[in-house]
Amino acid sequence: MASNILSIGKSALAAAQVGISTTGHNIANASTPGYSRQVVVQAAAQSQNFGYGYVGQGTEIAGVNRVYNDILAAQAVRSQATSAGINAYQTQMSTINDMLSNPAAGLNPAMSDFFGSMQDLSANPSDTATRQSMLSYTQSLANRFQSTNNRLNEIRDGVNAQLTSSIGLVNVYAKQIASLNDTIEKAVSANGNTPNDLLDQRDQLVLELSKQIKTTVVPQGQGSYNIYIGNGMPLVVGKDTFSLVPAASPTDPSRVEVAYQTSGKTTVLGANSLPGGAIGGLLQFRAESLDTIQNQIGQLATVLAETFNAQHSQGLDKNGNPGGPLFSIPNPTVNANSNNSGPTTIPSNATPAVVSSKVEDARALTASDYRLEYDGTNYKITRLSDLSAFPPFSSLPQTVDGVSFKIDSGSMLAGDNFLIKPTQNAAALFKVAITNPDKLAVGGPALTSSEGAGNTGTGTITALVAGSGYAASPLSAPFTMTYNTLPSAGLSFTPSQTVVVTSGAISTTYAPGDLVPYTNGATITIANSSFTLSGTLSDGDNFTVAPNTSGAPGDNRNGLLLAGLQSEKTLNGGKNSYSDAFGQLVNGVGNKTRELNVLSTSEAQVLEQITAAVQSESGVNLDEEATNLIRYQQAYQAAGKMMQIASQLFDVLLQLGN
Amino acid sequence: MRISTNTIYQSGISKISQLQSEQVKLQQQISTGRRIASPSDDPVGSARALEVSHAQSINAKFADTRQTAQLKLNTIESSLTSLTSMMISTQSSLVSAGNATLSDQERQFIATELSGTLEAMIGLANTKDAAGNYLYAGFKTDTKPFVANASGASYAGDSNSQLLQVDTQRQMAINVTGDNVFQAGGNDIFATISNLVTLLNTPLTAANQAAFSAGISTGIGSMQTGLDNVLNVRAAVGSKLNELDTLDTAGADRDLQYSKSLSELQDLDYASALSDLSKNQTIMEAAQKSFVATTSLSLFDFI
Numbered sequence: 001m002a003s004n005i006l007s008i009g010k011s012a013l014a015a016a017q018v019g020i021s022t023t024g025h026n027i028a029n030a031s032t033p034g035y036s037r038q039v040v041v042q043a044a045a046q047s048q049n050f051g052y053g054y055v056g057q058g059t060e061i062a063g064v065n066r067v068y069n070d071i072l073a074a075q076a077v078r079s080q081a082t083s084a085g086i087n088a089y090q091t092q093m094s095t096i097n098d099m100l101s102n103p104a105a106g107l108n109p110a111m112s113d114f115f116g117s118m119q120d121l122s123a124n125p126s127d128t129a130t131r132q133s134m135l136s137y138t139q140s141l142a143n144r145f146q147s148t149n150n151r152l153n154e155i156r157d158g159v160n161a162q163l164t165s166s167i168g169l170v171n172v173y174a175k176q177i178a179s180l181n182d183t184i185e186k187a188v189s190a191n192g193n194t195p196n197d198l199l200d201q202r203d204q205l206v207l208e209l210s211k212q213i214k215t216t217v218v219p220q221g222q223g224s225y226n227i228y229i230g231n232g233m234p235l236v237v238g239k240d241t242f243s244l245v246p247a248a249s250p251t252d253p254s255r256v257e258v259a260y261q262t263s264g265k266t267t268v269l270g271a272n273s274l275p276g277g278a279i280g281g282l283l284q285f286r287a288e289s290l291d292t293i294q295n296q297i298g299q300l301a302t303v304l305a306e307t308f309n310a311q312h313s314q315g316l317d318k319n320g321n322p323g324g325p326l327f328s329i330p331n332p333t334v335n336a337n338s339n340n341s342g343p344t345t346i347p348s349n350a351t352p353a354v355v356s357s358k359v360e361d362a363r364a365l366t367a368s369d370y371r372l373e374y375d376g377t378n379y380k381i382t383r384l385s386d387l388s389a390f391p392p393f394s395s396l397p398q399t400v401d402g403v404s405f406k407i408d409s410g411s412m413l414a415g416d417n418f419l420i421k422p423t424q425n426a427a428a429l430f431k432v433a434i435t436n437p438d439k440l441a442v443g444g445p446a447l448t449s450s451e452g453a454g455n456t457g458t459g460t461i462t463a464l465v466a467g468s469g470y471a472a473s474p475l476s477a478p479f480t481m482t483y484n485t486l487p488s489a490g491l492s493f494t495p496s497q498t499v500v501v502t503s504g505a506i507s508t509t510y511a512p513g514d515l516v517p518y519t520n521g522a523t524i525t526i527a528n529s530s531f532t533l534s535g536t537l538s539d540g541d542n543f544t545v546a547p548n549t550s551g552a553p554g555d556n557r558n559g560l561l562l563a564g565l566q567s568e569k570t571l572n573g574g575k576n577s578y579s580d581a582f583g584q585l586v587n588g589v590g591n592k593t594r595e596l597n598v599l600s601t602s603e604a605q606v607l608e609q610i611t612a613a614v615q616s617e618s619g620v621n622l623d624e625e626a627t628n629l630i631r632y633q634q635a636y637q638a639a640g641k642m643m644q645i646a647s648q649l650f651d652v653l654l655q656l657g658n
Numbered sequence: 659m660r661i662s663t664n665t666i667y668q669s670g671i672s673k674i675s676q677l678q679s680e681q682v683k684l685q686q687q688i689s690t691g692r693r694i695a696s697p698s699d700d701p702v703g704s705a706r707a708l709e710v711s712h713a714q715s716i717n718a719k720f721a722d723t724r725q726t727a728q729l730k731l732n733t734i735e736s737s738l739t740s741l742t743s744m745m746i747s748t749q750s751s752l753v754s755a756g757n758a759t760l761s762d763q764e765r766q767f768i769a770t771e772l773s774g775t776l777e778a779m780i781g782l783a784n785t786k787d788a789a790g791n792y793l794y795a796g797f798k799t800d801t802k803p804f805v806a807n808a809s810g811a812s813y814a815g816d817s818n819s820q821l822l823q824v825d826t827q828r829q830m831a832i833n834v835t836g837d838n839v840f841q842a843g844g845n846d847i848f849a850t851i852s853n854l855v856t857l858l859n860t861p862l863t864a865a866n867q868a869a870f871s872a873g874i875s876t877g878i879g880s881m882q883t884g885l886d887n888v889l890n891v892r893a894a895v896g897s898k899l900n901e902l903d904t905l906d907t908a909g910a911d912r913d914l915q916y917s918k919s920l921s922e923l924q925d926l927d928y929a930s931a932l933s934d935l936s937k938n939q940t941i942m943e944a945a946q947k948s949f950v951a952t953t954s955l956s957l958f959d960f961i
Contacts (some may be wrong), residue, residue, distance in 0.1 A: 101696030108708055112715040119719050123726040123822055126799055127789055280856030398899035554820055563823060579712045587774055590697030612665050619662020626957035
């Protein structure tokens, strides 16, 4: 009987010891990230039937469990991914927001100074110092565009670098989780007990993983986790992993995209299939905000350059020569998809298409990118900002939203596509094309027209415009158009030259010397100039278009028109002036940043609440552990006492024999 | 609810750091005096502030342009004033020259005086502005507009008006071309004076008496027409100067309004910011004290 008491005491002592070491383990790991408190599950030992009843045999440890709620944990993983995604987006957006926060450093002051100096020049067209100062302000406007764009490019490079490092982290976490899966599975199958601390480590890794990418956990088999990322792509299956790799975008080699690798095949994942996590946030930032903002600035640069150049060409410089372009601006960027047909593809294409694009009408330009694709019969052009597709074209070139699309050489096969970015690089390459202040064309106009003194009809010449190439080859002498009804009605040109008549959307070319039929209101293009002839013509009426050769230093007519562009609604089909457009951009950035700030705060609160709930269940409370410590200490002391009593009882028996 | 020790620390820290970031923000607003530190603080307000400051800078530029216009018109006005007095003195000389009792020699004195006046007037017609541009040459500001010749002077300028954008909707001609001042409507002042000099230098005889009288009276008439024209031009210049003053006043008003709107949009309400700051401080102190009080309690202290 006494031995039984002793063994009951021993079991109590052992249980108290386990209790104390588990409490100690909890105290030691109170601040370990991801640690779940452990509790000793104690049960009464199987009692023994002695005929008169069951006598207890002491206690035994049924197990050491971690306090863990998988529903709360899954919520924490989800919330972590959302919160990390918004944080990544918000951090990037804030840099743009800060960049625009200094009112003196934005584009607006540079534009104001530029147009201000243009007005000064209109007031003092002959003053060399004013001309020089105008050119300096022009240069500083170009610098401002470039530096704004450089800053955005730095942010873009930063996104590329962060995506690469996030992808690296995802792969590292995946490998660690897979190896823990393996260890845990082995441990569980060996003795049926769960290695609590390894489980905690793995859950913590899942939480870290969800900071980088949206993660879903599906428990599998004997304690193993299968991990799915994004919209359900497996990342970890048991002890096997798949990996993500940074890949160049097929349509833009400078852009790092996230690609998913399976058995030698690499698939680029779009922003839409990777919501949440730092990766999702970065992709969303780049697609929604960075591209748009950079395009809007590029649009502003392009429209300013093109409209200013067009007006500048109408004037005469200080030496009486027609004005050339003041700004140079790059043509739209055209990127062929790297998967397009070529000599080595199947089907092969010996002459892959080379596509070019040009801004034809800056005022109609949007801030969007475009996709040009060929389905074997038709060319489809899609505006990517709102994914609106234009009616299919059976041939190229075509002009859409003021941008022309043209195949320079070769041909496209079905499925070939191109990404066209009319504005993204415009601000980076926005440059001043002239260095000599005398070349500023403040005087003007470069071309004049007059009606014959004896004209009897009502015909007039309007909208006389010097084209962009006029400065390079100006009219050397006036030309005259005479309308005759006999032998057949039409206009003849002296000296004779090639004439293009555009009426509606149809252009007809007439060779030099051909009689050109008169269409009321049609646009007539000759060499590098164009005009509209309208009204009713009578036999013998004549009109003369002449180069203006009376350049004079005090002439400021074109200067006034150039300065007037400042308040003209030149952007987005005549809706916004330059400064309106910039104001809209700032407003857009401000709104988005504010929205993200609010979202990020509220998501952080949600995460904090879920974390508090998880902690409430699984976290260590030191006061509680102190209580447990006292309890197990007392249990230990009591067990000891019991063993002492058992020993004394045994002594009583031994003394009986004395 | 069971609270883990981690949560006690975590929530204490997150509350305090949130209060700290509010504190920094208030401090930043107070030190800059601006309510909007970046567009996200008030997207609508900051876009509006951009518009207003843009409008203000355009308005200021128009004020600059008006100064240029005023300077040019004032230079024209002062040269026309001199011209007017010269023409009036010429007229009085002519009236006395018409007096038949004068001797040939006395008429020659007047002729000499008139040819002096002619040179002075041509000099005046070739006045340059502060920037060294000829005032009366139209666009040909580097060309001397009047060149003296045997019959007065010929005009070498053009008849273009130099316009300036002096306000959003107003372009104003800020020059007067020489042909409009000195040779308006075919009445050439220089030719008239030149003819009179020849006439007065011719000795008077009974045969040319009638022609002489007719010549003098034509001269007086022509000078009067010329003077009327100059006075008209002066009136036009004067009314432009007047208009510029009015535009200046309106521009200054607008500037004031823009400044006021900008201030309303951007500037900080110090009273409320300072009161927020001290409120925040109180909360912060309370949070810190309660954090220390909560965390200093531990059962371990009693074992």
